[in-house]
Amino acid sequence: MEAKLSVNINKIATIRNSRGANTPDLLKVAMDCERFGAQGITVHPRPDERHIRYKDVHDLKPLLTTEFNIEGNPKEQKFVDLVMEIKPAQVTLVPDVTGQLTSDHGWDTIENKAYLIEMISYFKKAGIRTSIFVDADIKMIEGAKETGTDRIELYTESYARHFNSDKEKAIQPFISAAKKANELGIGINAGHDLSLENLNYFAKNIPGLLEVSIGHALISDALYYGLENTIQLYLRQLKTSL
Numbered sequence: 001m002e003a004k005l006s007v008n009i010n011k012i013a014t015i016r017n018s019r020g021a022n023t024p025d026l027l028k029v030a031m032d033c034e035r036f037g038a039q040g041i042t043v044h045p046r047p048d049e050r051h052i053r054y055k056d057v058h059d060l061k062p063l064l065t066t067e068f069n070i071e072g073n074p075k076e077q078k079f080v081d082l083v084m085e086i087k088p089a090q091v092t093l094v095p096d097v098t099g100q101l102t103s104d105h106g107w108d109t110i111e112n113k114a115y116l117i118e119m120i121s122y123f124k125k126a127g128i129r130t131s132i133f134v135d136a137d138i139k140m141i142e143g144a145k146e147t148g149t150d151r152i153e154l155y156t157e158s159y160a161r162h163f164n165s166d167k168e169k170a171i172q173p174f175i176s177a178a179k180k181a182n183e184l185g186i187g188i189n190a191g192h193d194l195s196l197e198n199l200n201y202f203a204k205n206i207p208g209l210l211e212v213s214i215g216h217a218l219i220s221d222a223l224y225y226g227l228e229n230t231i232q233l234y235l236r237q238l239k240t241s242l
Ligand code: PXP
Pocket: 008, 010, 044, 071, 092, 094, 102, 103, 133, 153, 190, 191, 192, 193, 194, 213, 214, 215, 216, 217
């Protein structure tokens, strides 16, 4: 089975918000992503609502037909309330601080064990699949198992950064982390800085990869190739037979 492509539409909201009106239309873009083949839509509402607004999340819910993934830090009560109201297919917990430019580290699953156990069981009881953002570090994967999470999302920035200089070395910690997650029965998602250039090598080498969430590179590529073509190109890169 190929990993699913969840398109992160934060960037669309950033462009819209820069002019105050409704262009581009976030809801239309999300539905078009699905129509063009994306198997999921990801949003990351941040407390300052600088891209995705809380209202967007409410508006998207009845329109989406694929997997809705909401990312954010559960330390924000507003985020927890939103997720419980919307009941998406998946919530991805990210340890961002307020005002952070973009996610830049995974959870310390050992230090935050008690807290993560509490939040994960809260979401799971509501029927929401849970995923937690983690670095490709065996100790963090073992810690993730203790939290009861359904999945982890591997933070792929270091893989992407070193891909051009030494891709075999760059992927090594991710292969080890994925093997450990498979052994422990934790599902594997991945995201951050994945691109047309580095995606196929990642998908081919990570055993049991279930989903990637991609925003920045995909939306940037769409400027050149168009959204429909771009989504097709990313889906093609997820083919492990390529
Ligand atoms: N996963 C998480 C937890 C993120 O915060 C982001 C960025 O919002 C992504 C994946 C997607 O990263 P990118 O925009 O670099 O594709």
